Amino acid sequence: MEQQLKQLQTEALTQIETAADLKQLNDVRVAYLGKKGPVTEVLKGMGKLSAEERPKMGALANEVRGAIASAIEAKQTTLEQQAIQEQLAKETVDITLPGRPVKTGNHHPLTRVVEEIEDLFIGMGYSVAEGPEVEKDYYNFEALNLPKGHPARDMQDSFYITEDILLRTHTSPVQARTMEKNTEKGPVKIICPGKVFRRDNDDATHSHQFMQIEGLAVDENISMGDLKGTLETFMKKVFGEDREIRLRPSFFPFTEPSVEVDVSCMCGGKGCNICKHTGWIEVLGAGMVHPNVLEMAGYDSEKYTGFAFGIGAERIAMLKYGIDDIRLFYTDDLRFLKQFSVHE
Numbered sequence: 529m530e531q532q533l534k535q536l537q538t539e540a541l542t543q544i545e546t547a548a549d550l551k552q553l554n555d556v557r558v559a560y561l562g563k564k565g566p567v568t569e570v571l572k573g574m575g576k577l578s579a580e581e582r583p584k585m586g587a588l589a590n591e592v593r594g595a596i597a598s599a600i601e602a603k604q605t606t607l608e609q610q611a612i613q614e615q616l617a618k619e620t621v622d623i624t625l626p627g628r629p630v631k632t633g634n635h636h637p638l639t640r641v642v643e644e645i646e647d648l649f650i651g652m653g654y655s656v657a658e659g660p661e662v663e664k665d666y667y668n669f670e671a672l673n674l675p676k677g678h679p680a681r682d683m684q685d686s687f688y689i690t691e692d693i694l695l696r697t698h699t700s701p702v703q704a705r706t707m708e709k710n711t712e713k714g715p716v717k718i719i720c721p722g723k724v725f726r727r728d729n730d731d732a733t734h735s736h737q738f739m740q741i742e743g744l745a746v747d748e749n750i751s752m753g754d755l756k757g758t759l760e761t762f763m764k765k766v767f768g769e770d771r772e773i774r775l776r777p778s779f780f781p782f783t784e785p786s787v788e789v790d791v792s793c794m795c796g797g798k799g800c801n802i803c804k805h806t807g808w809i810e811v812l813g814a815g816m817v818h819p820n821v822l823e824m825a826g827y828d829s830e831k832y833t834g835f836a837f838g839i840g841a842e843r844i845a846m847l848k849y850g851i852d853d854i855r856l857f858y859t860d861d862l863r864f865l866k867q868f869s870v871h872e
């Protein structure tokens with residue numbers, strides 16, 4: 529029996545030694561130490577032994593069990609450590625791999641132009657005003673000296689929602705709203721960028737939705753000279769110090785006198801396709817605020833005068849960046865938009 533027990537121990541220890549993973553080790557545990565295992569089996573033969581031999585064999589059986597149990601425990605610790613090491617090796621982060629580039633957006637070219645112009649005017653003491661895109665006929669036309677039935681309303685084909693409500697055709701209604709809101713009826717200096725809408729067929733130079741930037745300055749003693757000086761600063765800032773402006777007489781119902789403003793072409797007057805060989809490019813409409821507009825907003829037109837201007841943001845961006853189709857601003861073509869990325 530002693531022989532058998534020693535034999536079992538040797539067998540078990542070899543199997544423990546060669547167990548490749550925790551599962552195999554557990555199988556060895558179940559096989560040798562389980563209730564129906566070989567050690568128990570051998571001990572069943574104890575009845576045949578003499579009284580002195582029995583306790584000896586009992587002690588030896590316990591020793592064998594103990595030896596097997598501690599060998600299993602030791603092996604288990606080794607295998608567990610191994611498993612952890614293997615997992616760590618598998619999960620090692622390769623810090624030499626290049627990172628994935630993070631895609632960042634950038635400002636739309638129109639936003640850029642608008643913000644640049646806003647900054648310039650804020651620097652000259654203007655504040656930025658806003659008004660509704662769905663506007664009352666009253667502010668879009670009437671308060672700007674364009675009564676119902678006035679022929680000049682045809683200059684701007686409109687999207688009407690009801691008889692009295694329309695999508696604003698220009699940012700000029702913000703002039704009327706701002707002056708009306710000003711309870712002190714004192715000086716006003718605002719710039720107002722915003723979307724406007726007209727019933728136009730879209731093509732390279734027309735869009736049914738576009739952006740305007742309106743300007744308004746009202747105070748005592750504002751003159752045409754102030755308008756010209758302001759616009760000259762504006763144009764030089766946007767297009768370059770070497771640019772000049774010129775004013776041509778024009779007509780807008782809300783200004784008197786009214787002017788069309790041209791900026792000198794980048795060809796320097798030699799003549800090119802952009803200026804159609806005239807050396808000048810038309811960029812905006814402006815004028816001295818009509819006394820009727822001041823009076824309708826509650827201002828004393830004997831005391832106050834003002835100038836106003838309205839400019840197409842797309843037109844400025846097109847001239848500044850050499851863009852030849854207004855639809856590019858609204859079709860979200862990434863090949864176009866990416867050219868304005870500050871990151872590349």
Ligand code: DAH
Nearest residue numbers: 698700813814815836837838
């Ligand atoms: N509202 C005009 C338009 O959309 C542009 C304009 C012209 C605005 C003269 C003004 C101005 O404030 O004084 O065509």
